[in-house]
Structure formats: C-alpha cells, structure tokens
Amino acid sequence: MAEPGGPLLSLRSVTKVFGEGDATVHALRGVDLDIHPGEFVAIMGTSGSGKSTAMNILGCLDVPSSGQYLVEGIPVEDLPADVLAALRNDRLGFVFQGFNLLPRTSALANVELPLVYADVPARERGRRARQALAEVGLAGREDAHPNQLSGGQQQRVAIARALINEPEVLLADEPTGNLDSRTSAEIMTLLSGLNRDRGITIVMVTHDVEIAEYAGRLVTFRDGGILSDQPRSAA
Amino acid sequence: MRITTTTGLAVAALLRAKMRSLLTTLGVVIGVAAVIIMQSMGTGATALVTGELSGLGSNMLMMIPGSAHGMGGPNRSAPLFTPADLEAIHRECPAVRYAASSNGRSARVVVGERNRSTNLLGTTAEYFDIRQWGTELGRTLSDDDQRQAAKVCVIGETIRNELFGAGVDPVGAEMRVHETSCRVIGVLEAKGASTFGQDQDDLVLMPASTFARRIMGDDKIGVVMLSAVSEDRIDEAKAQVESLMRQRRRILEGEEDDFTVRDMRELIALMGTVTGVLTSLLAGVAAVSLLVGGIGIMNIMLVSVTERTREIGIRLAVGARARDILAQFLVEAVVLSLLGGILGLLIGAGGSYAASRMLGIPFTLPPMAALLAVIVSVVVGVVFGVFPARKAAHLHPIEALRFE
Numbered sequence: 001m002a003e004p005g006g007p008l009l010s011l012r013s014v015t016k017v018f019g020e021g022d023a024t025v026h027a028l029r030g031v032d033l034d035i036h037p038g039e040f041v042a043i044m045g046t047s048g049s050g051k052s053t054a055m056n057i058l059g060c061l062d063v064p065s066s067g068q069y070l071v072e073g074i075p076v077e078d079l080p081a082d083v084l085a086a087l088r089n090d091r092l093g094f095v096f097q098g099f100n101l102l103p104r105t106s107a108l109a110n111v112e113l114p115l116v117y118a119d120v121p122a123r124e125r126g127r128r129a130r131q132a133l134a135e136v137g138l139a140g141r142e143d144a145h146p147n148q149l150s151g152g153q154q155q156r157v158a159i160a161r162a163l164i165n166e167p168e169v170l171l172a173d174e175p176t177g178n179l180d181s182r183t184s185a186e187i188m189t190l191l192s193g194l195n196r197d198r199g200i201t202i203v204m205v206t207h208d209v210e211i212a213e214y215a216g217r218l219v220t221f222r223d224g225g226i227l228s229d230q231p232r233s234a235a
Numbered sequence: 236m237r238i239t240t241t242t243g244l245a246v247a248a249l250l251r252a253k254m255r256s257l258l259t260t261l262g263v264v265i266g267v268a269a270v271i272i273m274q275s276m277g278t279g280a281t282a283l284v285t286g287e288l289s290g291l292g293s294n295m296l297m298m299i300p301g302s303a304h305g306m307g308g309p310n311r312s313a314p315l316f317t318p319a320d321l322e323a324i325h326r327e328c329p330a331v332r333y334a335a336s337s338n339g340r341s342a343r344v345v346v347g348e349r350n351r352s353t354n355l356l357g358t359t360a361e362y363f364d365i366r367q368w369g370t371e372l373g374r375t376l377s378d379d380d381q382r383q384a385a386k387v388c389v390i391g392e393t394i395r396n397e398l399f400g401a402g403v404d405p406v407g408a409e410m411r412v413h414e415t416s417c418r419v420i421g422v423l424e425a426k427g428a429s430t431f432g433q434d435q436d437d438l439v440l441m442p443a444s445t446f447a448r449r450i451m452g453d454d455k456i457g458v459v460m461l462s463a464v465s466e467d468r469i470d471e472a473k474a475q476v477e478s479l480m481r482q483r484r485r486i487l488e489g490e491e492d493d494f495t496v497r498d499m500r501e502l503i504a505l506m507g508t509v510t511g512v513l514t515s516l517l518a519g520v521a522a523v524s525l526l527v528g529g530i531g532i533m534n535i536m537l538v539s540v541t542e543r544t545r546e547i548g549i550r551l552a553v554g555a556r557a558r559d560i561l562a563q564f565l566v567e568a569v570v571l572s573l574l575g576g577i578l579g580l581l582i583g584a585g586g587s588y589a590a591s592r593m594l595g596i597p598f599t600l601p602p603m604a605a606l607l608a609v610i611v612s613v614v615v616g617v618v619f620g621v622f623p624a625r626k627a628a629h630l631h632p633i634e635a636l637r638f639e
C-alpha cells in the first residue's frame with residue numbers, strides 16, 4: 001500500500017506509441033506526473049501534444065507502451081482486468097468532451113449505468129441517480145433522452161454519471177470544449193465546488209486559459225512531454 | 236451484473252429494433268416448427284400404424300413358403316402348404332389357437348348387369364377369428380361350408396354397395412364368382428381404407444375347398460394364418476409350428492427352413508423403420524433450418540456489435556467487465572432465439588394439427604417436443620451468440636469510444 005502523503009496517481013517515464021513503421025506516432029515521450037489527493041489540476045497544450053493519451057492512461061482506459069502508472073503506489077499493469085474495471089467503476093470518474101451518453105436512453109438510466117456494474121439493486125440505483133441529477137441541477141429531467149437535452153445539460157448528466165459511485169478522482173478531457181462560454185462557466189462552477197466541498201481530486205484538460213483559472217495547478221504539454229508544471233495560486 | 240438486469244437490457248435492445256428482431260428469428264421459427272411437426276407427426280403416424288397393425292390381431296402369425304433369408308417375398312421354388320399341414324398344426328401345436336388357410340387371387344364377380352374385379356380369398360372358418368372380423372349381416376364361413384365345399388361366399392361392404400346397392404340386404408342372393416354361382420351368406424363389417432389407402436372392404440371370401448375345386452383346380456395353400464393362444468405364447472406357437480413343419484418336410488438339422496413364420500411384432504418393427512425414415516427426413520429439414528437460423532442470429536448480432544461499438548466503449552469506461560459485455564450480448568442472442576423457438580412451437584403445433592386433420596392421423600403434441608423446442612432454441616442462441624458476444628467483450632475501451 002501507498003505511504004501516507006504519497007501521490008494518488010503517478011505516471012513514471014510513461015511513453016505511448018501508436019501504429020508501426022512509417023505510421024508510428026510517439027504520443028507520449030516519457031512523462032512524469034504526480035497527482036496528490038484533493039488537487040485540481042488543469043492540463044493545457046497544443047492539439048496533438050498527448051493530453052488525451054495521458055488522460056486515458058490515468059483513467060485506466062489505456063495502458064502505457066513503457067514506463068509505469070501507479071494508483072496509490074500500485075502499478076496498474078499488475079492488476080487483473082476485472083480489478084481495472086472495478087477501479088474505473090468506483091474510484092475514477094471520466095467526463096469526455098463529446099459527453100459519451102448512451103443514445104435513446106433516459107438521463108436517469110445513463111446516470112445509473114455505473115451502479116448496474118456495481119451490482120446495486122434497481123430501487124437503490126434509481127434513488128441515487130435521481131439525487132445525483134438533482135445535485136447537477138437536472139431535477140425533473142430524469143426521463144429526457146440525450147437528444148432532448150442541451151450540450152450543457154448533457155455534460156451535467158455525464159458529470160452526474162461520473163460522480164454516482166463517489167469516486168476519488170474525476171478525469172475531465174475538455175469538458176467544456178463543446179459548450180458556449182456561459183454554459184462552460186456553469187460547468188466549471190460545478191466542478192470547482194466538487195473539488196472544494198467534497199475534496200474530489202480533479203484532472204482537467206482544457207484549451208481555454210479562463211477555464212484553467214479554476215484549477216490550482218497548471219501542467220502544460222508539448223510534443224508528448226511536459227513543458228511546465230506550476231501552481232496557479234500565484235494568479 | 237445480475238441476470239435480471241442483463242435480461243432487461245437485452246429485451247430493451249431487441250424492442251428498439253422490433254422488425255429486425257422478428258425477421259432474424261425466422262430461421263429458428265422454421266427450424267423449431269419443423270422439430271415440432273416431426274415429433275408430432277412421427278408419434279401420430281407411429282401410433283396409427285401400430286394401432287392398425289395390432290388391429291390385425293397382435294397374437295397373429297403368418298406362415299409363408301420360402302426361406303426368411305431369401306431375397307424377400309415368397310420363394311417360387313419353395314413348396315406350398317397342404318390341408319394335411321393345417322390339420323397337423325391343429326392337432327399338434329397346443330400354443331396355436333386358430334389356424335386357417337388363405338389363398339388369394341383377383342376375380343371378376345357379377346350380379347345381373349353389374350360386375351367388378353375384386354380380391355377373392357379362399358379360406359376357412361377360423362380366419363374370421365384370427366382377423367377378428369365380424370359380419371354386419373348374415374354369418375361367416377363355417378366348418379360345414381368347408382367340408383361340403385359349399386358354393387357360398389361372404390362379401391365386403393364395397394362389393395355389396397357396388398353390386399347390390401347401399402343398404403340392400405344381399406344375404407341369400409346369388410352372385411357369379413369367376414364362372415361359379417355362389418350364394419351370399421354374409422356381409423362383413425365395414426373397415427374403411429388402410430393407412431396405405433387400400434380399400435379393405437373390396438373383397439369376397441369363399442371356403443378354401445370351394446376355392447380349390449372351382450377356381451384353382453388344386454388344394455395347395457399359399458399362406459397359413461395362425462393365432463397364438465395368448466400374446467405371451469407367440470414365440471412358443473412360432474417354435475411349435477416351425478418344428479412341426481421341419482419334421483413334416485424332413486428338413487435335417489443344420490438345414491435351412493423352406494418356409495417362414497412371421498409374427499406381427501416384426502411387421503410393427505418394420506413399419507417403425509419406415510416412419511423412422513420419414514422422421515429423420517424431417518429432422519434433416521429441422522437441422523438445416525436451425526443452422527441457417529443460427530447463422531442468421533450470428534450475423535445480426537455481429538452487425539449489432541459493430542453498430543453499438545461506442546455503447547460498448549461507454550459501458551467499459553464506466554466499469555463493465557468483459558464478462559458483463561459477454562453476458563449482455565449472449566443473453567440478447569438467446570432471448571432472440573428463444574423468441575423464435577416459442578413462435579416456432581406455436582406454428583409447429585398449429586401446422587401439425589392441420590396436417591394431422593388432413594392426413595387423418597391422430598393429433599398428439601408430446602410435452603417432450605415443447606421442452607425440446609425450448610432447449611434447442613436456447614442452444615442455438617448460445618452456440619451462435621458466443622462468437623459475436625466474445626467479439627464485443629474483447630473490445631478495447633478507447634478504440635471502442637473512438638469508433639465512428
């Protein structure tokens with residue numbers, strides 16, 4: 001187990017290579033990054049600099065080509081597939097730029113989804129999903145399908161889904177990328193509230209400097225490596 | 236994940252594409268319907284044939300000339316039987332209750348202006364006991380008729396209807412049978428058509444002695460019909476007749492019989508193989524359509540896995556295990572094929588009911604057949620659902636999410 005005070009998530013010399021031969025892409029070229037409990041980290045960087053690749057590895061959705069990813073000091077590569085699934089299910093919440101909600105499925109059912117795989121009984125699922133929707137300001141829209149909701153509302157549903165199992169870490173890859181500035185501000189208020197009031201660790205990728213202002217630390221990527229890593233408290 | 240949750244998911248997914256789901260099950264519907272019809276008709280036909288054959292009298296035995304190992308049918312060179320053989324059987328075989336001679340040929344029968352070609356049978360009184368045939372009017376042949384070579388005959392329902400007219404009582408009337416004038420003494424109870432469509436009432440019976448003198452010119456016997464004292468003494472009766480005939484014909488130890496005694500159980504077994512062939516034919520049809528149905532399900536499930544790649548990615552991202560995805564798609568395939576099975580069961584039951592009505596076969600739907608239909612369709616769903624389900628379960632979360 002991890003020593004107290006150690007990082008919650010850490011990347012050690014992580015590389016990621018896609019394709020082979022002429023088509024080889026070095027998405028990550030040796031990244032070292034420690035995320036401590038309770039932090040709110042913003043990741044910025046040009047398009048193609050490897051931000052999403054790093055996020056997918058942090059979210060246990062992908063694995064490094066070399067190097068190590070440790071969760072509470074435990075190398076993820078040693079964990080069996082079912083344990084990884086459980087990790088995604090109740091310790092990590094993921095929010096995507098494109099929302100990734102199930103189409104033709106109600107907001108309530110979308111939010112319930114992680115609980116289905118946690119073997120929570122149907123009644124309990126409904127109760128908790130309703131509550132989670134209310135917390136993101138969507139009480140009354142339980143039966144709406146994604147195509148009946150605005151972008152901001154869809155992202156709120158996705159956040160409710162990511163939070164339903166009370167994870168320690170929320171990973172958000174350009175959560176406001178598809179939203180207008182007013183809606184973006186609402187989403188950011190929601191996220192910083194979660195970080196401040198519930199102590200949820202947040203790692204968020206963004207292109208927008210104003211959005212990055214909400215975070216306490218700014219990590220900048222370039223060409224598959226980390227260009228700078230500094231606290232934002234100065235601002 | 237719980238099985239009820241998985242099943243709920245599967246049903247919801249199938250309901251989203253009702254028409255496609257219905258069409259996909261078609262192959263299984265046909266396959267299972269064929270299984271049901273096969274079971275139902277098979278049992279029905281077997282019941283009918285064995286019923287008809289045991290209607291012949293299940294204690295019945297039949298002795299024909301020729302070796303049992305010959306190329307089937309009576310052997311021409313093998314000697315026929317004699318009235319003395321028949322008397323000896325009566326005298327010396329205690330397990331034999333009745334024995335009667337039976338010689339048949341076709342003959343023209345004439346009454347006034349009307350005439351008809353029919354089956355003429357020369358036989359003795361006990362023939363009616365062996366076949367358990369009674370008369371509707373008048374009486375059957377007697378021992379006296381045989382002793383006196385009386386010019387009398389018993390006729391079937393069809394002969395009465397065709398030559399005398401339906402409802403007419405012909406007892407006492409004269410009828411010309413192949414140049415001989417006979418007096419009608421009885422009309423047999425109507426038996427209708429046999430399974431094979433033969434009119435069993437189109438016949439005339441006369442005493443064997445009369446048949447020998449007036450028709451054939453000799454008293455050789457082609458077939459001896461026998462009846463055992465009881466069903467459990469059939470083998471004994473058969474053995475007694477065989478040993479008596481070997482003795483009378485001076486067949487040495489180790490030499491083959493030049494006659495054959497058959498019992499009805501062998502005939503029933505033979506009919507069993509005939510219906511067995513029909514059943515396996517239907518089984519073939521069932522197997523092929525189940526295979527086609529299974530491939531149809533596999534195909535649509537593969538399409539469905541591809542269409543729902545992003546959905547699978549989302550599920551994996553929120554913590555579904557490979558086995559949850561496997562279960563989801565496998566259950567979907569099984570629900571689909573079970574739906575086909577139930578539709579097939581209904582259609583099969585309706586089809587066999589209609590067919591049995593048309594063919595005059597008793598309608599039976601063995602409970603085993605219904606159970607079989609359900610089992611078969613579940614098995615088809617599992618067998619053909621596993622491949623697409625495994626494909627879905629082994630998707631990589633990020634690749635699935637990036638799929639357009």
Ligand SMILES: Nc1ncnc2c1ncn2[C@@H]1O[C@H](COP(=O)(O)OP(=O)(O)O)[C@@H](O)[C@H]1O
Pocket residue numbers: 018019025026027045046047048049050051052053054
């Ligand atoms: N699955 C993949 N296959 C091939 N190349 C990929 C894949 N994912 C990302 N890449 C490439 O890796 C590089 C980094 O991508 P990404 O991490 O998505 O960048 P960012 O999110 O910073 O824009 C890009 O050049 C991208 O084209």
Ligand SMILES: [Mg+2]
Pocket residue numbers: 051052053
């Ligand atoms: Mg990206």
